[in-house]
Amino acid sequence: MASQGLSYDGCNFFRQRLVLATLSGKRVKIKGVRSREDNPGLRDFEASFIRLLDKVTNGSRIEINQTGTVLFYQPGLLYGGSVEHDCNPQRSIGYYLEALLMLAPFMKTSLKATLRGVTNDPTDPTVDLLKSTAVPLMKQFGIDGEGFDIKVVKRGMAPGGGGEVVFKCPVRRSIKPVQLTEPGKIKRIRGVAYSVRVSPQMANRIVDSARSVLNQFLPDIYIYTDHMKGANSGKSPGFGLTLVAETLNGCFLSAEMSSTPQGQGDPVLPEDLGRNCAKLLLEEVHRGGCVDSSNQSLALLLMTLGQQDVSKVLLGPLSPYTIEFLRHIRDFFQIMFKIxxxxxxEDERKGGDKVLMTCLGVGYSNINKSIK
Amino acid sequence: MAKSESEEEAEQGTLRWKEGLQQKASEAFLRQQEAAPNLRKLVYGSVVEADDSEEEEEEELGGLFRVSRPQKSKKFQANARDCSRFNPDSSHNWDLEEMLNSIRDCFVTGKWEEGQDAA
Structure with missing residues (x-):
């Protein structure tokens, strides 16, 4: 059965499994998806994710049983090109975008994806966060070129959504190995305080309270306020803050917080949100490393798929998601990291323990990429 | 009898620290192991996969029906939410001056190492 591909139980780490299956060309079978729950099977957002995967690939075979508890996936070739997708609003666009970021550099033609749905919610990394951390991280791996960008055209808060994001990514034949072992000192903090369908004053209140915490460390803090109006403001009201700390060596650490979606729990005050988000950033700085906690798995994937050379990256404590990702990398690519x-x-005041990850790339080359 | 014991104790008093050296060493070793967990083992070691469908859970009712209960107390959940956000259980209290001081040198305003310069 092993030659038939890999088999997993349950829908946890759903995206990791499908993304790695696509990149490695291995078949994957996921069994027992919520099979014991009152409402069994795949959820709408997972179905939406599969449809997106089907759009960017060519010749994928997907079979789902009648109750939706068993999924079989045989990956096709990564095609790319222009793609439009209505993301299910149960999860924010960040959920879908995280997977696209991992796949986009290995397409046949460069990807231009227009995603519609929820741009910001409290659960997933938001589009703003990925734009300011994942994009510079990928540039370190040599994925760069004209129009490599994530653009928020319309902002749509949870639960209504109505946002729109355009993601463009160039393709690469191979990935550069990296040595990110010294994060350097934080030179500046930037951020975006956004608000839609509420008073524009909310964003200013967030900025003031976040500054009051961060100014104890640095004078160079600038938080943009982004208030979208009319057709660009989506269907639900809300506000939030994304903070990014940039180091001298070009590493980015981030933190973010969004207001509770309308009708789901207690509302938050913008002052509290700003202050708590600033403290989350301090927590992230304490954890440290060259890659922030939400992008750990992206960095590890690009290290794995690098040329046959040693890559080193210093990370903060590994998140449970990353630990599972490492196990999946071993399953799909037979690569184990040195940890x-x-x-x-003693006398250093640089936060907690760090983890140095070392691996030898598999020498993955993008066979899909067309030669011009 | 009691007297001789106390005498012996007095004689060996100076050598007491030698007792159970091996045990002490192994305890210290284990303590250190716990403090710095072997991450490689944690990540790649064999994982005891808590399966949702364990045989002993299946009670039969009147020999006809099986009781199926979703398990919520499991440490490892096969159907947990798929999310990359890292929310550690224990967050530090960032109102304390002590905590703020623990990360001061991460910023350019902190102390610089020898041989490095702000330029």
Whole structure:
């Protein structure tokens, strides 16, 4: 059965499995998806994710049983091109975009994806966060070129959505190995405080309270306020903040917070949101490393798919999602990382323990890419 | 009898620290192991997969029906939410001056190492 592909139980880490299956060309079978729950089978957002995957590939075979508890996926070739997709509003666009970021550099033609749905919600990394952290991270791996960008055209808060995002990514034949072992000191903090369908004053209140915490460390803080109006403001009201700390060596650490979606729990005050988000950023700085916690798995994937050379990246503590990702990388690519814990020195005031990840790339080359 | 014991104790008093050296060493070793968990083992070690469908869970009712209960107390959940956000259980209290000081050198305003310069 092993030659038939990989088999997993349950729908946890759903995206990881499908993305790695697509990149490695291995078949994957996912069984027992919520099979014991009152409402069994795949949810709408997962079905939406599969449809998106089908749009960017050519010749994928997807079979789902009648109750939706068993999924079989035989990946096709990554095609790319212009894609439009209405993302299910149960999850924000970040959920879909995280997977696209991993696939986009390995397409046949460069990807231009227009995604519609929820741009910001409290669960997933928001589009703003991915724009300011994942894009510069991928540039370190040599994925760069004209029009490599994530653009928020319309903002749509949860639960209504109505946002629109355009993601453009160039294709690469191979990925550059990296040595990101020294994060350097944080030189500036940037951020976006956004608000839609509420008073534009909300964003200013967020900025003031976030500044009051961060100014204890740095004077160079600039938080943009982004208030979208009319047709660009989506269907639900809400506000939020994304903070990004940039180091001298070009590493980015981020934190974010969104207001509770309308009709789901207690509302938050913009002052509290700003202050708590600033503290989350301090927590992220404490964890440290060259890659922030929400992009750990993206960095590890690009290290794995690099040329046959050693890559090193210093990370903060591994998140449970990343740990599972490492196991999946072993399943799909037979690559194991060398994991070393680095303890801070006695007199250093640089936060907690760090983890140095080392691996030898598999020498993945993008066979889909057309030669011009 | 009691007297001789106390005498012995007095004689060996200076050598007491030698007792159970091996045990002490192994305890210290284990303590250190716990403090710095072997991450490689944690990540790649064999995982005891808590299956949703365990045989012993299946009670029969009147020999006809099986009781099916979703399990919520499991540490490992096969159908948990798929989300990359890292929300650690224990967050630090960032109102304390002590915590703020622990990350001061991460910023350009902090202390610089020898041989490095702000330029």
């Amino acid at each position: 070393e814990v680095q303890k801070p020195l």
